[in-house]
Amino acid sequence: xxxFIRFLLSGLVLLLIDxxxxxxxxxxxxxxxxxxxxLWIVNFFVKPILHLLTFxxxxxxxxxxxxxxxxxxxxxxxxxxxxxxxTSFWGALVGSILLGFAQSWLxxxx
Numbered sequence: 001x002x003x004f005i006r007f008l009l010s011g012l013v014l015l016l017i018d019x020x021x022x023x024x025x026x027x028x029x030x031x032x033x034x035x036x037x038x039l040w041i042v043n044f045f046v047k048p049i050l051h052l053l054t055f056x057x058x059x060x061x062x063x064x065x066x067x068x069x070x071x072x073x074x075x076x077x078x079x080x081x082x083x084x085x086x087t088s089f090w091g092a093l094v095g096s097i098l099l100g101f102a103q104s105w106l107x108x109x110x
Contacts, residue, residue, distance in 0.1 A: 006106045010036045013102040020098075023091025024078075031083030038077040039099070047073050070096040 011032040018026040026032045050069045051058065058065040071089060074096040078086040086092045 006103070007033070007036060009106055010099070010103055013099060014095075017095050017098050021091050021095060023086060023088040024095050025085045025087075027083035031081065035077055035081045035084040038081050039074065042073045042077050042080070046076065067093060067097065070100065074099075 011029060014032040014036055015026060015029060018024050018032070026035065047069060050072065051066070054065055054069065071092040074092040075086050075089075078084045078092075086095065
């Protein structure tokens with residue numbers, strides 16, 4: 001599957017996650033696309049640094065702290081994009097997990 005199509009479908013998945021959970025709100029499809037792009041940027045630059053800084057905690061929790069890092073990057077992206085708002089940690093956690101599953105599934109369809 002083409003990168004551009006995966007990008008567009010990820011925006012639709014983010015809108016679906018918005019529809020499912022009250023703690024995540026997205027104003028429009030354009031905001032969802034900007035949020036997906038910002039998530040990719042944050043995951044590329046910030047997430048490796050967070051993994052490095054929290055490596056001891058990640059080891060002690062057998063890798064489960066990685067879910068917390070995913071929720072933090074999801075929340076950080078919501079702070080950087082107007083029109084994309086996450087109001088609770090649990091919404092960020094579930095939203096990041098669902099978006100990750102969807103993006104993995106879309107990548108496997110390639």
